[in-house]
Amino acid sequence: MMKFKLLLWMLTKLLQRAVKTNPKCAAYVKDKNVTFQIQTASGEGRYFEVKNSKISSHAGQTKSPSFTFTFKNGSTGFAVLSAKDSVNTFLTALRTEDLVITGNFVDVMWFQSLVDFIQPHSQSSSTV
Template identity: 90%
Template sequence: MMKFKLLLWMLTKLLQRAVKTNPKCAAYVKDKNVIFQIQTTGGEGRYFEVKNGKINSYAGQTKSPSFTFIFKTGSKGFAVLSAKDSVNTFLTALRTQDLVITGNFVDVMWFQSLVDFIQPHAKPSLTM
């Protein structure tokens, strides 16, 4: 579970750095206002707030996120979010229900594009 929590915290830092150092990323989040969360079925995780061109995250859950990624366990979440073959791992987790996504899928797709700003490769992906 600790790896999962650390990964979510690092995700915040990576996104914040992308906003500060990449003008395209800054423009991408400039007018977006969304709150989403990434958690386990047990409720462990973080929620993320994108507002006024900034990204912040907080431990725990929020009452009404736009969307939620719910992983079966922290270890499943860590494995999916840190996978080298992120697209296939992400899709497999959805198929096996190790990951369930709830909420606004337009915002989910927006988030997927946001995550591309922190990817080390140039081609777009579905997940982190």
């Protein structure tokens, strides 16, 4: 569980750095106002806020996220989020219900594109 929590915290830092150092990323979040969470089935995780051209996150849950990624457990969440073959791993987790996505899928797709800003350039697409 600790690796999962650390990974979510690092995701925040990577996204914040991308907003500060990449003008395209800064433009991408400029007018966005969304709150989402990434958690385990037991409720452990973080919620993320994109507001006023900034990204922040907080431990725990928010009452009304736009969307939620819920992993079966922390080790599954860590494995999916840190996988080298992220697209196939992500899709497999959805198929096997190790990951359940609820909420606004337009915002989910927006988030998927946001995460592309922190991916190595050798990858063409990402999941998280």
